[in-house]
Amino acid sequence: MDANDVELKKELNATLQARRELGDEYESALVDSFLEKVDQRIDGAVERRVRRQLAEQQLVVARGSRGPKSANDSWGERFGFGIVSLVLAIPLSAIGGGIAHLPGLLVAWAGIVGVNAVQAARTNPGLFGGRRHKSSRSDDDAWEE
Numbered sequence: 001m002d003a004n005d006v007e008l009k010k011e012l013n014a015t016l017q018a019r020r021e022l023g024d025e026y027e028s029a030l031v032d033s034f035l036e037k038v039d040q041r042i043d044g045a046v047e048r049r050v051r052r053q054l055a056e057q058q059l060v061v062a063r064g065s066r067g068p069k070s071a072n073d074s075w076g077e078r079f080g081f082g083i084v085s086l087v088l089a090i091p092l093s094a095i096g097g098g099i100a101h102l103p104g105l106l107v108a109w110a111g112i113v114g115v116n117a118v119q120a121a122r123t124n125p126g127l128f129g130g131r132r133h134k135s136s137r138s139d140d141d142a143w144e145e
Helices: 003-022 024-062 075-123
Strands: none
Touching: 003 024
């Protein structure tokens, strides 16, 4: 049991003892008093939880709106994807070049480059978007690439 639980249990026992001593006519007031204490406990717990979540959100904002890197954005995954892409490029080039000659080779490599571009864009958002930054000159020329 938590220390708060022990204290709440003592409060309940005290309320029940007071009910026994005072009788049925005070039961409603005693129950209301106990429930008010329980509400205060719940409100305190919710307030602590909300404060903790707000602090975590502020920490994320302070870090530049980026949380910790997830496991799927690791260097090993990018390296492995590059190796697999190059290994698969050999048979794809042979098949494309053997069947359709130069146009088949170009289509095979366009697919390889496309898949790698999508992977790069997924792991580096904004890579191909040309992020715009605000200039310090004037409002008319405020945006530049």
